[in-house]
Amino acid sequence: MKIKNSIKWAGVASALLLASTASAYEQIDVTNGGTISGTISFKGALPANPALSITKDKETCGTGITADYYLGSGGGLQNVVVAIESIDKGKKFKKRAIIPFDNKKCMFVPHVVTAVKGQKLGINNSDPVLHNTHLYSGKKLKTMYNIALPLMNKVIKKPLRKLGPVVVKCDAHEWMLGYVYVSKHPYSTVTANNGSFSIGDVPAGNYKVKIWHEKLGEVSQDVTVAAGGTAKLNYSFSK
């Protein structure tokens, strides 16, 4: 369906090459690596999630749905991205991995997911209604893709080319909201329902680790990883 525009392609090849050598991530065999693990929590009771106004496709979307901004249990906060900010070489990852991203009952599943730049998002529609998955990237929220999903269960694969949080919306259902956090390396994850996370095979060293929540913002923490050791990283958001 699509072809590369070879004329423009050739013109910029050298520029791209320069850019990629400057910031490329090198995949190596990590031996005796360490682990960063811990819990991201929220001080006090979690803020209430607003009720969503479902105005159409109620037979598919249901009614009485609340947003999924603040989820968690036992003081832990779910859907927080934990990612090493900068690392030039480290463990291998599957460049060809497809990151599943579903439209189900008019919500994005998962709500927050991480990916490595160059991997593809596998966008699916599990609903019998029209969805469109509209990805925005950058501070200006520029459209990255706006893909129609008229038919059920056909996975559309789209490469993730921009770093940082990608906001995902659906114009057809204005309450739908999701995030894909794209890093240039595989040292990123999303907290579980109890707020816990673990990032393994980290080469020994000092790192800055970013902790990002869609509504609570982001902070950066210093972490020292010893060879074969486990570095604890706990952080508590508050309102």
Place this chain on the structure above:
Amino acid sequence: MNKQKSFLQSLSVAVALTMVAGSSSGVIAAEKKAKAKTAPLAITVSPYKGRPKENAKNIAAGKRIYDNACIYCHGTTGKGDGPVAFYLSRDTAPRPRDLTSGIFKFRSTGSGELPMDEDIFRTITRGVKGYMPGFQGLSVSDRWKVVYYVKSFNPDFKGGEFETIKMVGGPVQSNGVSINKGYKVYQKFKCWECHGGGGLGNGKKAPDLKDDWGFPLPPRDLSRLSSFKNGTAPEDMYRTIMAGFDGGAMPSYADFFEGEEKNVWHLINYIRSLSE
């Protein structure tokens, strides 16, 4: 007071430009002839002759033309904030394009991609129905120079990967069989959820649709062919369906029609039949 005066002056210039733009049938005829020759490739290859080189001299020449013709709406820095823009449909879409944003509706490239040079040229030439005037009044060479200057507003035009939508097949004879097939595609691919069962732009999802800047942007009433902003020829409609309108809600259908592009041409016949 001064501001008011300068606005009125700007407005009269803009009106004059609009009139000039509509009055060059010789150029249009020449372009039609050129276009007819290369019609099958119209989406990816420019049908226009006399394209000047893209260099500093021509970008500067483009700026001089832009500063005369375009700043009233698109602003001196291309941000879509010219003096006339302030008065144009302030609470509804579309606003004059912010040419620095890299978001373009009328493309023959994939969703989220920058447009081809030919796309910008086409928009400058034809204008946007109901909104932007066409500038056939400018020579082909001058329009290209404006294209080059417009590209200078966004550094992404200098590099990066462009993916073009390839036109597969071509318009098919419109008859009952094709229109009926197109109707089935319209149903199956759920065009009706936004554009309505009869194509009147009144589908169940129509009331909530907004553009990227939060302005209400209802889906097109498909029974008014002459109002289609991206053009009315089957090839134009193919581009709209496959590339979508970045900045608006219309998504790209390229992935779902891959391998069955013939259905797009039937769909186009059905949509065109709504205006008959």
